[in-house]
Amino acid sequence: MKTTQPSMPTLEELQHLMQTAIQHPQRVRGTFHNIINTSYGIGADQRLAIYQRGYILRLLECMRAEYPQLIKAFSADWFDTMAQHYLASHPSSSTNLNDLGARFPDFLQQDRPDKQESVQDDAFDFLISLATLERFRTETSRGKGSENADFNQFSLLETQPLDSLKIELAPNLRLLKSPFQLVDYLTQLNQSDNANNSSPELIKQTQHIAICRENYRTQYFIVKPWQFDLLVLLQHNTNLNDVLQQINQQYADSAIYGFAPFFLLQAASKGCIRGVCLVTNK
């Protein structure tokens, strides 16, 4: 054993200093000369640089894996720049990486240059909408789904009056109202990948998308506005009677009541619904 050199930082001080150096290299340059050994001609700053590079590249790789369509639709360089700004302001505080990119769509929204303008640029709306869709896809893919639901319970939708039912949506269902025909755009984007076609067409027209998972396959389920609102309401209130009354008031369309069971059965088959039971069956 060698002897300790005097005036060394405590373990706690050292870790705070080193973490700052890794996450914000410019803040503490030159501080480590007496702390980190030089060998093979590689000094403290160069040795730290290996950790600094590794830190950002490792997390950037995770961000790229979570937002592949955003990279395809815009550019890899633009994405890397935005992701690095994002990581600098949103360092990970989780023991896993599932939520590393969770606030990226919000970050893009906060960062949009036309934030103060009265008329907002469609390109930024598209960007944020696409980022949100990709994040939702990740959440749906990893979240608690309806794969273990008992399929027999869904027959209640056919055999019982709707006002007697409670509906539990799959926790991993995500709902996105996009100002663009986003799913069509993505289909074209991924096709043009293979066929080397011209850039896909982006149509500005609202699309209501349910992001759901059926038998461990995440998919986009395009729904009508009333169906979308029905699902949104069911996320907060499981009582189908209450929810249908609200939808009826909102849309003033009595036909909706007749279509609702078919839609709910379809939604169940796509993994949007985890449970159906009678209101009295608490």
Next chain:
Amino acid sequence: MTIFNLPNLGLGVGLRHQHFDYILQHKPKVDWFEIISENFIADHGWCKHALMQIRQDYPMVMHGVSLSIGSTDPLDKEYLSALKKLSLEVQPAWISDHLCWTGVQHLNTHDLLPVPLTEESLNHICQRIHQVQDYLQRPLILENPSTYLSFAASTIDEWDFLNLMAERTGCGLLIDVNNIYVSARNHGFDPLEYIKKLHHQAIVQIHLSGHTDLGDHCIDTHDQAVSESVWQLYARLKRYTGGVSTLLEWDANIPDFPVLHQELLKAETVIEGPMPELTLESAPEPEPDLVAPTTQASPVSNPIHFVVGDAQ
């Protein structure tokens, strides 16, 4: 339970989601799999589902990267609870992590950062190992990390630090021979002396993996085949330990499963064949300013096997 009750699982590979379908379909003749615990702790999708199916056919070990045993932050109780919950489902042969810290101030760098090898660190870490073992009700297995810097304050050699840690807490050692080689090249110690001086009875498992040799230093990239020098170190350690569970890690540029499997099977030949001569290349003469500036193409140490994906 002590580390002396832990079995020799044979030859295994790190379970990566790219291979789930292959494994489920072909049930390859691999003795066991090691999972990255954090990839499954908060997963309720295809990956977790596939994991539990694969678990029915193979023994497993849970290998973590976020315990942060060396951190001066308090131990993360929520993480430990999630780890324990996962272990009740997976029923691993053991749970391992690294001799490192990953962050302070409740942040996570997702890197395996080195601790100064001092009495202060040793006391701090041993006290935390006791806490973790009491909570998990099983011995913890800790791995030597690959390191790119050493601290002027360090007073204990890494092998002694590991030995003392195991002696004081009853924890087991996971010895990554590639990490020893990478660190030896980066700091200039003798890797043979390192493996010779380890307390071999405390070694529960060995890791094998590939690295990137940049001339004046090496990066632990887990992106290629195991180097000849590392195989040679493995053969020596194999003789010292008399045979312990061995696992191949491959985390970037991941090849098809049969390629990975072939690489793993080399460990069998090393075990059975004659002890190869150990010829390690010596470190080159010091040359200043050789570390590349930040570029996208830089090799990344400790690559994360980040799980994104659904059923195929």
